[in-house]
Amino acid sequence: MENRVEVLRTYIDKLIENKEKGKYWCLARHMYAVSQFAAMLAIKRGLNPEIAIMTGLLHDIYTLLTDNHDDHANLGAIKAKEILTELKITTPEETSMICNAIKNHSSKGTAHSGYSQTLKDADVLSHYFHNPSLGLETIGKQNYEIEKMILTKLFDELELNRDEYLPVDRFKSIVKNCEN
Numbered sequence: 001m002e003n004r005v006e007v008l009r010t011y012i013d014k015l016i017e018n019k020e021k022g023k024y025w026c027l028a029r030h031m032y033a034v035s036q037f038a039a040m041l042a043i044k045r046g047l048n049p050e051i052a053i054m055t056g057l058l059h060d061i062y063t064l065l066t067d068n069h070d071d072h073a074n075l076g077a078i079k080a081k082e083i084l085t086e087l088k089i090t091t092p093e094e095t096s097m098i099c100n101a102i103k104n105h106s107s108k109g110t111a112h113s114g115y116s117q118t119l120k121d122a123d124v125l126s127h128y129f130h131n132p133s134l135g136l137e138t139i140g141k142q143n144y145e146i147e148k149m150i151l152t153k154l155f156d157e158l159e160l161n162r163d164e165y166l167p168v169d170r171f172k173s174i175v176k177n178c179e180n
Helices: 004-017 025-045 049-058 061-066 072-087 092-104 114-129 141-157 169-179
Strands: none
Touching: 004 025, 004 049, 004 061, 004 072, 025 049, 025 061, 025 114, 049 072, 049 092, 049 114, 061 072, 072 092, 092 114, 114 141
């Protein structure tokens, strides 16, 4: 059997190739980054990294296909199920876990477990590490405070040096809030 992660990557690559070159590059890069961060977090948390990679690759599939971000988590979960069913690379249980994670990934302020939380955390890491000198200021104001808190907790979980890599004044208040 062919490697199922590569089957899905090839499928995503073909979708991207059919889009305007520059317009979707940033979104595609984000989807791949989220898949890699999700795999790392899955290993750290004792989850299956293949499932985590697939959640990351598919988490913004609706936006990629429609150029519409409205309700993309719910609609993306539906599209992801269609894709996974077509490709026949997951069991029904795995498809359900992946689609639930995709459905929940925009609910950053709600605590989840397993793949749902892993996907949300990977999404935040991708937003931050896209350009750490910008911090999270490039995301919308609605999620800014929530993502700062998640990022601080992730730095602690991964034992990353907050003092060195989150030294900018804009993060000082959130670091204090997380410690209280």
